[in-house]
Structure formats: C-alpha cells, structure tokens
Amino acid sequence: MIKRVFAVICVILVLSAALSAAYYPKRIVFDTDIGSDVDDGLALSLIHAMIARGELDLLAVTSTNASALVPGYVRMLNGYFGRPDIPIGTPDMPAMLMDGNFMRLTLDALEARCVADPSAPPPAEPAVPLLRRVLAESPDRSVTILMVGFATNLARLLDSPADEISPLTGRELIARKTDRLIVMAGTFNDRPADYVENNIRFDIEAARRVADDWPVPVVWEGHEIGSRLLFPLERLDRIFAADPEMPAYVSCRHFGIPTMALWDLAVPLYAVHPDYFRLGPPGRVTIREDGTCAFTPEENGRDRYIEPLTDEESTRILEAFGWLLSQPPRRNAE
Ligand SMILES: [Ca+2]
Structure with a gap:
C-alpha cells in the first residue's frame, strides 16, 4: 500500500514537472503604449535579454498607441536583438496617438543598422485578430499577457466574437489559452483616493471592462511600484558605454529626463522572477467610472497587487534591470 501511494506521488510529481516545463521559456504577449x-x-529590451537567457518567448507585441511610427520603431527594437519578424499589432480603435519625437529621432539614426531592409513594411496587422490568432494557435493555458499601456486592445479582445480564426469568443480564448495577466495600472497603496493612474485615464472604459470580466488571475503593478524604481540616465550611460547605439538607450537620451521611473520593466521581471516582489492578499480590483480604483480582499479572489517596495527590494530590482539591460544582445541571426 505504501509502495502504491509512493508510486502515485512520483507520477504526480513527474507529470507536474512535465507540465510546468512544457511552457518554459514562458510564452508572452507584450501589450504596450510604446511611444508615450x-x-x-x-x-521590451529587458524581454529580449530574457529571451536570450532562455527564459521567455515573445509571441507578439501589440500597441495601444496609434502612432504610425510605432510598427517601425518596434521592429527596430526587435531587430537590434536579431528578431525583426516578431508580429506587431496596431490598435483598430485608438485611445491615444502619441508621436514621441524620440521614436522618430531613433529611427532616423538607427533603423538602417537594426533592420536589413527598412523600406519593407514592418510585420504589422490589427491587434485584436493578431491576439486571437496567437491565442488560437497556442496550447491551453500557455500564454501570459503583459500589459504596460492602456487596456484598449485587451478589452476589445475580451469582447471579440467567434470568427474564422477561432470558434471561441475572445473571453473563451483568454480563459482557455492564458494563465495570467500582469498589468501596470492603477494604484493600491500610497496615492490619494481620487488619483487616476495614467494607464487607466486614457481609456477608462476599457480598463473597467478588463477589471470587470477578465477570466484568469491578474497581478497588478500599481503606480507606487515604478515610482520607487528610479534609474538615473547617467547609470544608463555607463551601461551602454560599450554600445551607445542601443536603440532604447538612444531614445532615453533623446527623451532627456535625468532620472526615469521604470514602471514597465517591473512587469516582465515579475513574469519571470516573481521572487523580487511580494504580493498582497487575494481579492478583487474594481475601477470606478471616474477611473479611480479599489481593491477588496476576497478569499480566492482573482486579483493580487504587488506590495510597495522596501528600499532593499527596489535596490535589488534596479540591479536586476541593470544587469539584464547590460547583457550583450545575443542575436538570433548570429
Ligand atoms: Ca507604458
């Protein structure tokens, strides 16, 4: 009897190891308002460093910024790391259009270095059909969606009907194909109750839709996390002294802010290395009509938020950003 129990436990352990190993590197979609x-x-550069380390697989980059510069800019960033063909999704109903001048300046300076044929159109298509296709073609519960911009694309994916891509609705695809959503949005601790966080403010209706009905667990990185992740431009100068034409760094130089708050980098780092962070209790996030948000603890709740960082935690996380960004690009093509 004891032998049989032991055998069953061994089978369970082997099966669970095989299941978790099946999706390593982690398969992600990166949904961003890049350009703002x-x-x-x-x-995105941090993601490429983790791809080179065998930790991530990037299935698509989808943008909620409708700027015509975005597809070329994303292709250039991907191309620097030797992956210019990663599919790029563009919003079909823009909440915002931001032609960040740093995109144009970086493209002018570096596109020809990063992309074999800049005159060829970037691999861009409408975001919602792209997301539906990526999910439809993925094994069950194998995709983690990272959102570091507005909720525009994800709300429209959620409400997408069955079509020729998949007989499943968007909500059914998300429930079946994804394991988690990790978002930079909202605030859960140290802001006034009437504070409306940026990624919610520009498309409140979409953020409410996602918060109300997203069918899988969600981890929320509130505004208070990135506010503690301050990275001086001169630290980037030292990191990229050996490669001053790294596109995301060149954009930072054009942007010209002496100390940047690195909100969006916490999301991919959490996806792969959650031990850098502590989570609050399970519960439910709601977003009110005015864009403010609330968290209600709830047993087995869908949502968790990242707890505010201690000084020691933010130091460790900034070090991780530094060593990942300073990793030489191991290009797929090489
Ligand atoms: Ca962003």
Whole structure:
C-alpha cells in the first residue's frame, strides 16, 4: 500500500514537472503604449535579454498607441536583438496617438543598422485578430499577457466574437489559452483616493471592462511600484558605454529626463522572477467610472497587487534591470 501511494506521488510529481516545463521559456504577449514614454522600449529590451537567457518567448507585441511610427520603431527594437519578424499589432480603435519625437529621432539614426531592409513594411496587422490568432494557435493555458499601456486592445479582445480564426469568443480564448495577466495600472497603496493612474485615464472604459470580466488571475503593478524604481540616465550611460547605439538607450537620451521611473520593466521581471516582489492578499480590483480604483480582499479572489517596495527590494530590482539591460544582445541571426 505504501509502495502504491509512493508510486502515485512520483507520477504526480513527474507529470507536474512535465507540465510546468512544457511552457518554459514562458510564452508572452507584450501589450504596450510604446511611444508615450521610454520605459516601454527598455521593458521590451529587458524581454529580449530574457529571451536570450532562455527564459521567455515573445509571441507578439501589440500597441495601444496609434502612432504610425510605432510598427517601425518596434521592429527596430526587435531587430537590434536579431528578431525583426516578431508580429506587431496596431490598435483598430485608438485611445491615444502619441508621436514621441524620440521614436522618430531613433529611427532616423538607427533603423538602417537594426533592420536589413527598412523600406519593407514592418510585420504589422490589427491587434485584436493578431491576439486571437496567437491565442488560437497556442496550447491551453500557455500564454501570459503583459500589459504596460492602456487596456484598449485587451478589452476589445475580451469582447471579440467567434470568427474564422477561432470558434471561441475572445473571453473563451483568454480563459482557455492564458494563465495570467500582469498589468501596470492603477494604484493600491500610497496615492490619494481620487488619483487616476495614467494607464487607466486614457481609456477608462476599457480598463473597467478588463477589471470587470477578465477570466484568469491578474497581478497588478500599481503606480507606487515604478515610482520607487528610479534609474538615473547617467547609470544608463555607463551601461551602454560599450554600445551607445542601443536603440532604447538612444531614445532615453533623446527623451532627456535625468532620472526615469521604470514602471514597465517591473512587469516582465515579475513574469519571470516573481521572487523580487511580494504580493498582497487575494481579492478583487474594481475601477470606478471616474477611473479611480479599489481593491477588496476576497478569499480566492482573482486579483493580487504587488506590495510597495522596501528600499532593499527596489535596490535589488534596479540591479536586476541593470544587469539584464547590460547583457550583450545575443542575436538570433548570429
Ligand atoms: Ca507604458
């Protein structure tokens, strides 16, 4: 009897190891408002460093910024790391259009270095069909979605009907194909009750839709986390002294803010290395009509938020950002 129990336990352990190993590297979609700030580009660079380390697989980059510069800019960032063909999704109903001048300046300076044929169109298509296809083609519960911009694309994915891509609705696809959503949005601790966080403010309706009905667990990185992740530009100068043409760094130089808050980098770092962070209790996030948000503790609740960082935690996380960003690009093509 004891032998049989032991055998069953062994089978369970082997099966669970096989299941978790099946999706390592982790398969992610990166949904971003890239072009509004420079931390999105640094976060995408951090993702590429983790791809080179065998930790991540990037299935698509989808943008909620409708700027015509975005597809070329994202292709350039991906191309620097030798992956210019990663699919890029563009919003079909823009909440915002931001032609960050740093995108144009970086493209002018570096596109030809990063992309074999800059005159060829970037691999861009509408975001919602792209998201539906990526999910439909993925094994069950194998995709983690990272959101570091507005909720526009994800709300429209959630409400998408069955179509020729999949007989499942968007909500059914998310429930079946994804394991988690990790978002930078809202605030859960140290802001006034009437504070409306940026990623919610520009598309409150979409953020409410996602908060109300997203069918899998959600981890929320509130505004208070990135506010503690302050990275001086001169620290980037030292990191990229050997490669001053790294596109996301060049964009930071054009952006010109002497100390940047790196909100968006915490999301991919959490996806792969959650031990850098502590989570609050399970519960439910709601977003009110005015864009303010609330967290209600709830047993087995869908949502968790990242607890405010101690000085020691923010130091360790900034060190991790530094060593990941300073990793030489191991290009797929090489
Ligand atoms: Ca962002």
